[in-house]
Amino acid sequence: MIQIVHFIGQLREVKPTEYTDKNKRTVRQTELTMLFEGYDDDGYEKISVDTVKVDEEAFDMFFDKKGSYICVTYKYSVDEYGTSFRFDKTMPVTVFKENPFIDKPSSISKDSKNSPK
Numbered sequence: 001m002i003q004i005v006h007f008i009g010q011l012r013e014v015k016p017t018e019y020t021d022k023n024k025r026t027v028r029q030t031e032l033t034m035l036f037e038g039y040d041d042d043g044y045e046k047i048s049v050d051t052v053k054v055d056e057e058a059f060d061m062f063f064d065k066k067g068s069y070i071c072v073t074y075k076y077s078v079d080e081y082g083t084s085f086r087f088d089k090t091m092p093v094t095v096f097k098e099n100p101f102i103d104k105p106s107s108i109s110k111d112s113k114n115s116p117k
Contacts, residue, residue: 005076005085007052008100009034014063016056028056032072038101054087061093069096 013033021027032054037047052072054062062070073091077084 001077003076004088004091005074007034007050007072007074008096009036009050009069010099011062011065011068011070012049014059014066016059017053029053030056030059030062032062034070034072036101037099052085052087055089058087058089065093065095069099070094071096 011032012035013031015031015033016028017031018026018028030053032052034050034052035047036050037045040046052074054072071094073088073093074085075088077086
């Protein structure tokens with residue numbers, strides 16, 4: 001079964017990479033460093049960084065979007081060989097003016113740390 005997955009975050013870095021596969025072939029890719037930021041249900045900031053890979057040919061397209069909030073679409077599948085994510089070239093890369101997930105909560109007081117909601 002194939003599912004669609006969207007990685008949404010700020011594109012912080014675009015880096016060409018290469019490795020040698022098990023057949024001793026050189027594989028070139030573009031590595032994207034994505035920053036995800038938001039707030040938990042209690043209003044505390046949550047930040048994570050992830051690295052996603054796209055085709056080598058996509059380097060220029062993503063390099064021009066560096067610093068922007070983007071959505072990258074992947075096809076996710078599970079089969080007898082394991083789990084795989086594949087960049088979906090057929091879907092456009094969406095660019096947002098600002099983080100679509102940030103709805104900054106009111107500030108948290110130090111006294112709220114132990115208070116129930």
